[in-house]
Amino acid sequence: MPPPRPRRRHRLAALLCAAAGATGCGERADSFQPNGLLRATGGLTDEQSSSIDAALAELFGSPDEPRLPPELPRMAELCDLAALQQAAGPVASHEVGVTQGLYRRHCARCHGVTGDGRGPTARYQSPYPRDFRRGVFKWKSTYRDAPPTVADLDRVLEHGVPGTAMPSFRLLSEEEREILQQYVIYLAIRGQTERALVSLVADELPAGEPLRLEGDLRDEVMSESLAPIVAAWVDAESDVVSPPDSSEVDDRLIARGRDLYHSEKAGCFKCHGAAGQGGAVAGKDYEIDYDRWTRERVVARPSDAVAHLVRQDLPIRPSRPRQLIGATPHGGDATADLYRRVHQGIAGTTMPAVGGAYPGQPGSLTDEEVQSVVVYLQSINPKESPL
């Protein structure tokens, strides 16, 4: 279940949703859910928490009436307000062919109205639906710490994530997919803003003082915390990892990749097993770990409030290194996809990067070495398509 709702109205809405069998709690949602765990971990008082809700509502509006903060003009380069309005709100058809409420219709049952990955069906999925609020995405072409490009999101929407519950939305029109992709960016930036405001209140304001987003503080928050979040999204295009031209595949290259796969330097075997059989059966080499969305729920000595929220939340599952033989790659099976996956690892998960963190920075493997590992992975898969 999602974290406890602060107001009665929401608890009732959740019950109604459950009773209705829920195409995504969406129809009745009129406010975004606060990130309760983040606020409890930060030790925020109820008053501080409400002050953050008020600031978020002022900046981003509500699930029925989205808004773009005028002080973040570059957001308009990512999201068109009319598009957000069509994605938001309850499901309805006003004119022939125009559907309102696209997000609640197609996405909220898994990703939640707030984009917290806690829609009514999330519990039954593995992996869980993405929580957009961290702004962290796995299946993308950019360096590890950069947001995905618009093309990356489009691709996820068009093809889904094979091997997971994330379906393909190929049957929607391109325009509808674009609207939804913009709405994902909006929810992500809103979630990242919430995170920035919570840490401001928890770490920088005097204890117990609520947030008043005005005057100098407002200017500072806008220029130093929020504008950089938006800029990273706008600039994602310039953070794309370019795979080198494919080299001649011969046995020597494959053998080099095999040696690297089993080397300490690359460390692949430690998680994926000597034969690429995956963490589930790799035995002693594999240590239990968690992805980034889960790790903050695995608190060594949680306060009562945090422990309560964790108990109510989705069950904690460890991050499992994938089986590499005969399995479907979730992030695409083209050589360029595999190259990016190995070079940058998978953001938000325990799969590390072996290439440099930005262009020109050396990694633990050279670009040619990464290429040889990719060729090796392709060679151990008996199928036509790699992996």
Ligand code: HEC
């Ligand atoms: C049936 C459940 C389900 C529905 C419906 C669904 N998703 Fe997903 N979605 C998932 C799951 C599960 C993942 C996580 C896949 C993973 O971790 O590899 C995901 C991942 C994503 C990602 C992240 C990809 C990445 O690179 O990390 C995006 C973006 C996304 N979904 C957007 C949407 C949008 C937009 C809609 C509605 C048009 C939607 N999803 C509908 C289950 C769903």
Ligand code: HEC
């Ligand atoms: C610390 C553990 C760890 C190490 C080391 C590691 N991986 Fe992974 N790997 C993972 C996890 C976890 C996943 C699944 C991530 C997910 O989908 O959430 C994964 C997934 C993958 C995938 C699937 C990608 C896709 O599109 O579905 C490939 C390919 C892969 N790893 C290759 C490698 C290679 C090659 C190396 C060595 C350079 C390596 N891994 C090192 C943990 C690891």
